[in-house]
Amino acid sequence: MIIFKNVSYSYPGGRxxxxxxxxxxxxxxxxxxxxxxxxxxxxxxxAALGLVDADGSITVDGTGLSRNTLPFVRKALGYVLQxxxxxxxxxxxxxxxxxxxxxxxxxxxxAEALADSILSGLGxxxxxHRQNHKISGGEKRMAAIATVLMSTPKAVLMDxxxxxxxxKNRRTLIHTVNSLPIAKLIASHDLDMILDTCDRVLLIGSGxxxxxxxxxxxxxxxxxxxxxxxxxxxxxxxxxTGKRG
Amino acid sequence: xxxxxxxISPAVGAAMYAASAATAGISIYRLKSEDRLRPELTSKRLPxxxxxxxxVFAGQMVNYTIPGTGSSGHLCGGLLLTALLGPxxxxxxxxxxxxxxxxxxxxxGLLALGANLWNMAFYGCFAxxxxxxxxxxxxKRLKAPxxxxxxxxxxxxxxxxxxxxxxxIETSLSEVTELPFGAFLALMQPIHLAIxxxxxxxxxxxxxxVYNARPELLPDLxxxxxxxxxxxxxxxxxxxxxxxxxTGGGLSLIASGNPDGLEWSLFGNSEAGYSENMGLDEDAYGxxxxxxxxxxVIQEKTAxxxxxxxxxxxxxxxxxxxxxxxxxxxxxxxxxxVCLCGSLLRRRGTGKK
Amino acid sequence: xSRFNPAGEAGQSLRLVDELAALDSPMHxxxxxxxxxxTVLYVSLTLSFPKYALSxxxxxxLFPVFGYQLAGISLLVCFRRLRFILPxxxxxxxxxPFFDRETLFFLGNLxxxxxxxxxxxxxxxxxxxxxxxxxxxxxxxLEGICGALGKLRCPKVMVSLLxxxxxxxxxxxDEASLMTEAYSLRAPGQxxxxxxxxxxxxxxxxxxxxxxxxxxxxxxLLRGFTGELPRSFNSAVSPLSWxxxxxxxALMVLSRMYDLPALLGKLLIGG
Numbered sequence: 001m002i003i004f005k006n007v008s009y010s011y012p013g014g015r016x017x018x019x020x021x022x023x024x025x026x027x028x029x030x031x032x033x034x035x036x037x038x039x040x041x042x043x044x045x046x047a048a049l050g051l052v053d054a055d056g057s058i059t060v061d062g063t064g065l066s067r068n069t070l071p072f073v074r075k076a077l078g079y080v081l082q083x084x085x086x087x088x089x090x091x092x093x094x095x096x097x098x099x100x101x102x103x104x105x106x107x108x109x110x111a112e113a114l115a116d117s118i119l120s121g122l123g124x125x126x127x128x129h130r131q132n133h134k135i136s137g138g139e140k141r142m143a144a145i146a147t148v149l150m151s152t153p154k155a156v157l158m159d160x161x162x163x164x165x166x167x168k169n170r171r172t173l174i175h176t177v178n179s180l181p182i183a184k185l186i187a188s189h190d191l192d193m194i195l196d197t198c199d200r201v202l203l204i205g206s207g208x209x210x211x212x213x214x215x216x217x218x219x220x221x222x223x224x225x226x227x228x229x230x231x232x233x234x235x236x237x238x239x240x241t242g243k244r245g
Numbered sequence: 246x247x248x249x250x251x252x253i254s255p256a257v258g259a260a261m262y263a264a265s266a267a268t269a270g271i272s273i274y275r276l277k278s279e280d281r282l283r284p285e286l287t288s289k290r291l292p293x294x295x296x297x298x299x300x301v302f303a304g305q306m307v308n309y310t311i312p313g314t315g316s317s318g319h320l321c322g323g324l325l326l327t328a329l330l331g332p333x334x335x336x337x338x339x340x341x342x343x344x345x346x347x348x349x350x351x352x353x354g355l356l357a358l359g360a361n362l363w364n365m366a367f368y369g370c371f372a373x374x375x376x377x378x379x380x381x382x383x384x385k386r387l388k389a390p391x392x393x394x395x396x397x398x399x400x401x402x403x404x405x406x407x408x409x410x411x412x413x414i415e416t417s418l419s420e421v422t423e424l425p426f427g428a429f430l431a432l433m434q435p436i437h438l439a440i441x442x443x444x445x446x447x448x449x450x451x452x453x454x455v456y457n458a459r460p461e462l463l464p465d466l467x468x469x470x471x472x473x474x475x476x477x478x479x480x481x482x483x484x485x486x487x488x489x490x491x492t493g494g495g496l497s498l499i500a501s502g503n504p505d506g507l508e509w510s511l512f513g514n515s516e517a518g519y520s521e522n523m524g525l526d527e528d529a530y531g532x533x534x535x536x537x538x539x540x541x542v543i544q545e546k547t548a549x550x551x552x553x554x555x556x557x558x559x560x561x562x563x564x565x566x567x568x569x570x571x572x573x574x575x576x577x578x579x580x581x582x583v584c585l586c587g588s589l590l591r592r593r594g595t596g597k598k
Numbered sequence: 599x600s601r602f603n604p605a606g607e608a609g610q611s612l613r614l615v616d617e618l619a620a621l622d623s624p625m626h627x628x629x630x631x632x633x634x635x636x637t638v639l640y641v642s643l644t645l646s647f648p649k650y651a652l653s654x655x656x657x658x659x660l661f662p663v664f665g666y667q668l669a670g671i672s673l674l675v676c677f678r679r680l681r682f683i684l685p686x687x688x689x690x691x692x693x694x695p696f697f698d699r700e701t702l703f704f705l706g707n708l709x710x711x712x713x714x715x716x717x718x719x720x721x722x723x724x725x726x727x728x729x730x731x732x733x734x735x736x737x738x739x740l741e742g743i744c745g746a747l748g749k750l751r752c753p754k755v756m757v758s759l760l761x762x763x764x765x766x767x768x769x770x771x772d773e774a775s776l777m778t779e780a781y782s783l784r785a786p787g788q789x790x791x792x793x794x795x796x797x798x799x800x801x802x803x804x805x806x807x808x809x810x811x812x813x814x815x816x817x818x819l820l821r822g823f824t825g826e827l828p829r830s831f832n833s834a835v836s837p838l839s840w841x842x843x844x845x846x847x848a849l850m851v852l853s854r855m856y857d858l859p860a861l862l863g864k865l866l867i868g869g
Contacts (some may be wrong), residue, residue: 303770309793347731
């Protein structure tokens with residue numbers, strides 16, 4: 001689904017963020033992307049979308065990423081931004097949802113029908129006509145996910161989806177993410193959420209993939225995590241101390 | 246500096262609408278032709294302009310303590326937007342700020358919007374920018390922070406002086422005040438000298454901060470350093486010509502549309518003529534914009550009643566006589582009754598629920 | 599602690615207007631385009647009254663008063679906004695009684711000068727224009743007004759810019775308000791930002807906003823944005839709206855043409 005071969009990227013100033021990253025994500029796979037602040041998680045996501053001009057080869061859904069294939073790649077991938085306010089720029093949730101499909105040539109009626117089915121699928125049909133600047137943080141995140149699903153992506157990339165959500169909204173989010181049948185690449189510091197939503201975890205440190213393995217293995221490796229500026233998720237801590245005692 | 250609707254007559258308001266709409270039209274045209282040369286800029290411009298407009302809107306709500314005075318200064322933002330976005334995009338962004346302010350915060354009014362756009366956005370984005378900001382940034386000898394400070398302070402002072410002058414001219418032409426032109430001017434200009442200096446210092450502080458953190462955000466500085474002397478006399482003259490033409494055009498429109506008003510102010514006020522001639526203009530305007538068209542229609546509709554309010558004829562100003570006051574009192578009572586009924590009905594409505 | 603936070607206040611008053619605009623009433627249901635035109639007509643007619651036409655002008659009060667009652671909105675909400683615009687109007691108007699002292703008529707034994715009348719006229723015009731403009735925005739969401747502007751052939755770029763700007767104003771006002779609070783907590787007793795922080799206060803926000811613009815831009819790009827927002831508010835204006843607006847417009851023009859209060863007064867007094 002998403003294949004990176006030796007991908008590197010440096011900021012225009014010269015600071016290098018990605019340093020020869022290679023990875024392979026299969027259709028339907030649920031992958032967590034973890035790493036300390038500034039490790040390059042967001043940049044990796046942006047590289048896959050062609051938002052930053054990275055060196056190396058990136059293939060999405062069988063198509064190599066280049067200037068000409070950008071529309072195809074961007075339609076195949078959904079991207080949930082860290083700040084939903086930046087994602088939801090239209091006046092109302094519905095306007096926002098139909099924005100993408102209409103740009104890709106769908107009629108407004110069709111797009112609205114699709115929006116209805118997606119909103120009710122996510123259980124947030126009441127948000128349809130709400131104004132984006134008046135809905136709460138949790139609702140905004142759900143609406144942002146709904147917006148992204150409108151282009152029926154084959155994989156969805158999420159940047160810190162659980163940040164600033166209260167426990168209940170966070171649980172709803174985890175439930176929603178788990179109910180999506182498509183491939184997922186979730187960048188987050190919320191390791192417990194990663195544990196709950198992902199089967200595989202990539203640990204990124206100073207622009208390179210440091211570890212790649214089953215979620216329980218990577219997230220249970222205290223030493224590895226601490227070396228990379230992270231800590232054991234609470235869920236694993238209990239297991240760990242439990243084993244000891 | 247926001248002018249209220251009450252300070253402006255429909256004729257002056259329409260003329261200023263036309264001037265501002267023309268400037269906005271030229272700005273949009275200029276941006277589109279720039280985009281043709283660099284298509285990758287097109288789609289990025291809109292989000293940047295919108296967020297910067299919102300920033301200026303929020304920035305205007307911040308109080309800046311002026312040292313040693315205890316009072317606080319504010320940002321207007323025209324020059325700041327222009328420094329970051331260029332004059333054309335800057336004008337449109339500033340227009341967005343002023344339109345939303347006019348609608349949501351009652352800063353200025355619907356009819357005065359054109360005048361406010363002109364007084365605040367036009368001078369800051371074009372006069373301050375082309376006459377002061379860009380030439381100073383093009384200077385080779387000075388260090389960037391010094392240039393930025395000088396350019397911002399002088400640019401803001403100039404644009405606010407011009408803005409204040411416009412307020413005085415527009416208000417005087419609207420004939421709502423008895424304050425003599427000279428006295429009004431003497432009141433407004435010094436106040437706005439101080440306001441302009443403070444705004445200039447705030448703008449300078451922000452721009453210097455931006456320069457230290459992300460100099461690439463200040464395109465004019467970049468240009469001047471890589472190829473000094475990029476500033477051309479030609480473009481300045483061109484803009485000056487536009488300013489002159491539009492201002493002249495606006496003024497002559499007002500003058501031609503309101504001849505009796507000007508006449509009146511020229512030939513004094515004899516008893517009989519005093520109460521006449523205050524009102525509407527006899528001519529419809531040839532300006533073509535949606536706003537002016539609406540205003541023009543209104544003018545036509547009302548123009549056939551020039552001597553409104555004094556139709557009683559005998560020379561006694563009927564409109565303001567005792568019977569007029571009695572009638573006005575009746576209207577006030579009626580208005581009060583409407584309010585009372587409305588609130589009673591509403592209370593019953595909520596009571597039922 | 600200083601509670602002086604204009605950004606927060608502005609955010610609140612924006613939300614208030616938003617909530618009002620989300621209500622439902624005959625006034626809210628009047629389509630945006632006729633409502634906008636009607637408001638412009640009202641303001642233009644009000645401002646076109648001659649400076650001594652106090653009695654004729656007074657009848658114009660009825661339109662906003664009816665409008666507010668119809669919309670179910672209290673006039674008091676609007677009057678609180680007058681503090682923003684009245685200072686300059688007052689400053690200009692207050693000079694009139696000094697410069698124009700000619701007696702127009704006697705109220706009993708009290709001579710009333712032209713300046714007093716023209717000052718009152720000026721103030722009333724300011725109040726009326728404001729109440730009308732506020733009624734428009736309090737009963738119409740910005741999307742509606744933008745749709746109306748689009749129908750008036752306002753360039754698409756400008757309409758898109760207005761919508762996007764409004765969307766981010768609430769976000770940035772919140773940020774500025776939080777920054778102001780954080781600042782005032784650490785600088786008790788100051789009523790504004792100290793000169794040493796003039797540049798960095800707004801500068802920080804500016805840099806963050808530039809990043810936000812970048813991020814917003816990516817979000818738009820990812821969804822196939824090509825330079826303009828689609829126009830999705832093109833709902834047709836119902837004939838009923840046009841009729842209602844037409845009747846109101848006719849009444850307004852009528853009130854402008856004839857000094858109805860004076861006629862009424864004449865009838866009453868028999869003068």
